[in-house]
Amino acid sequence: MKLLRTKVYPGRNVYAHFPVVRADVDLQDYVNIPTCDIKGFNEELLKILPGLTQHKCSIGEVGGFVIRLNRGTYLAHVMEHMTLEIQKLLGYDLKFGKARYLENESVYYIVFSYENPTAGEEAAILAFDIIHALLHKETIDLEKGLQQIKDKIAVNELGPSTAAIVEEAKKRNIPVTRIGGNSLIQLGYGKYAKKVEATITENTNCIAVDIAGDKELTNSILHIHGIPVPEGRAVENYEESKSIIQQIGFPVVVKPYNGNQGKGVSLNLKSMREVKKAFTIAKKYSSKVLVEKYILGKHYRIAVVGEEVVAVSERIAAHVIGDGINNIKDLIDRENLNPLRGEGHEKPLTKINIDDVMLLLLKKSGRSLEDIPQQGEIVYLRENDNLSTGGVAIDVTEAIHPDNVRLAINAARVIGLDVAGIDITTPDIGRSIGQEGGAVIEVNACPGIRMHHYPSQGEKRNVAKTIIDKLFPEGQPHSIPIVSVTGTNGKTTTTRMLAKIFKESGLLVGVTSTGGVFVQEEQIIHGDTTGPKSAQAVLMDKRVELAVLETARGGIVNKGLGYDLADIGVLTNIGDDHLGIDGINTLEEMADVKSLIVEAVKKEGYAVLNAEDSYIDRIMERVECNIVFFSKDLSNEILQKHIINKGKAVYLKEKTIFIFDGEKEIEVIETEKIPATFGGVLEHNIENSMAAIAAAHAYGIDVKIIYTALSQFYTDAINNPGRFNVFDMKNFKVIIDYGHNIDGYSKVLEGLKKIKAGRLIGVIGVPGDRTDINILKIGEISGKYFDYAYIKEDKNLRGRKVGEVAEFLKKGCGIGGLNEYSMEIQLCEIEALKKAMTKAEAGDMIIVFYEEYVPLVEAIETFKNKIDTVDSEVPDLKIARTSP
Incomplete structure (x- = not known):
């Protein structure tokens, strides 16, 4: 048995309208050997993955898969179930999977859903390794394999803030495109799209981000605007800190000048000895160090989005509670077993790590990791309260005083941030800071919102939703219209005709085709560009107002679609071409592949279909949106039935193309007046013209504009290079x-x-x-x-x-x-x-x-x-x- 390849389909594809992984396996000598005939296989498999006993399989009942195992099933089917079970052990509960014959008698493909692409692809590899080990009587360490996958996931997974924003975007049906392997995403398409990275949005002022990253400059600007901030300034060496402390007095705070997530921060320092140690720690994170007056009080994070306070959390530093039995290290280890805690940002809370800052704090309080706290005694392990260092958050949004609301909004405004996390220290957020005292400790340009979405206590606050609502107010567009064109023949010409029509209507059009990617008249990519990456190039271009995407078979089969849903899908025809490639062996299978273009259309959108195509009945079964049929034969039965039912149609009558708009017949253009038809003799370009007219009409383009555009469409190197x-x-x-x-x-x-x-x-x-x-x-x-x-x-x-x-x-x-x-x-x-x-x-x-x-x-x-x-x-x- 051999694992040939794995492939990730991040968007809609020929297997499903959601992301899937495909793994191709050659069963070789095991192609005709059922599991019941492989000695010990079933028993050992269930020992390694006991969760398989809960799989229903085709029987539809819990235990159904085990019944199939015992009766005898084949290894491709087994691997399908294993990929889902392994993903479940990683925290992803998924159901979709199938295994099918591919080629060469012994090669099968296995397709299954995923939430995290790394988890999905690695699950297939681990499943294969387990099967291989069982067949060859080798041992395999499942826990080690799972941990290796978790480590890879941690590198590639979206951060919690970005993930929350993505989730909210999807609820609004806003398309999401991940750019690169980090947390940069695009929401929407074309001229309306917005890029977001964590909580920094496309609307965020880069100067404001730079200011927020300069803590001394931030404090200076806040002070000018009457916003209370701690006294202090930045220094480059320990000796300089002495004069500052003489001015402001103890206790003080020492922290990296441009640090984040509370790293290297030491609070409530009361001696120069403590300052010197804290200075050494801070220097590990920044060449300059900020020395400030320590502000007494509770620590609060206020989330401000577009001059609105959305959430307020009281942040409590990482701590353990004594039981009179275990020492501090044991208590930390026990707390880290909390299922809500994970590495980095993978879970609502972060594991507590032992480091120099913690050891310094314990030493200041006369403790060590070996001390055993009394029953109920709280031992603080950090002075900073960041979630990233093990802290917890309590929602207090309803308690904030109106004066403090205004102060937080003003702080974000004067720095210039559309999304900000304002850190305030004050005895009580429910009382005015002007009366109670306190200060703005920090302004964060990229605030984490995990604490607000998953507070340890109190109500969850959906900050991500507010960010999405500010980026895309209700009623305003988030995406441009998409027209996707496929077919065996005519798709390039139809695409170019449509582009000309839409340009004639005044739209700035992005086009993918076999002749390259164009934005209006500018060619931005050369070559055959009919796959998903080319589509994304158009949809990421902020100039584009409408996209016409030629979408070829190869891209559909091997990579899926480069967009979510189109407004109009055009399928020109199904013909005898590319059979025997990529597992597509019959015209019926080819029709199913190309039908994805008209399946992936918005409910209120239109599928443009050739009523004369031999596979039209098969294609129609897969369409769930409106349909516009086109046909050279006015008497075509499907066309006539559609017209009787007041459906839109385009047809040829007496050498003139007409539209039926659902109510009346509209004359569009005589075929001989379309130069591409060479006086009406090139019938394939008459068909292409009709497909283009159908799509343009479905979009709402006026007939006069369609006439003008097609009457100027020549089969030359300008309008239609390479086509007659x-x-x-x-x-x-x-x-x-x-x-x-x-x-x-x-x-x-x-x-x-x-x-x-x-x-x-x-x-x-x-x-x-x-x-x-x-x-x-x-x-x-x-x-x-x-x-x-x-x-x-x-x-x-x-x-x-x-x-x-x-x-x-x-x-x-x-x-x-x-x-x-x-x-x-x-x-x-x-x-x-x-x-x-x-x-x-x-x-x-x-x-x-x-x-x-x-x-x-x-x-x-x-x-x-x-x-x-x-x-x-x-x-x-x-x-x-x-x-x-």
């Missing part, structure tokens, strides 16, 4: 097209048959990952239509031998009726075109089904310039033409 681009070469023409499958070849050649004047010359090729039968069929189609064919191959052979595809094409051409003297193999695409142009006769039309667009255009321009140069030098000389 025609180049005039004095007395013959060269056409470049991306036809690369049976349907693509058929529709282009059928159109050319209607408009050709002289010979039709083909420069033909097919990607090597197509099936032998597929390649033969394309050769047969070519043999049927072409007068002469130059057969070439792609540079990327995709697993084929050199010349293998060409021989299949040549054989197919012969089947189609082309004789041996009317075709030749020239494997290099550029050389094949050059030869075709050199031997072209007046009136010829050369069509190149290309792999690389730009080199072909350059070759055409070079050849054209050469002809022009010859003509200008010898104006009366006739260029000789040689028949192939």
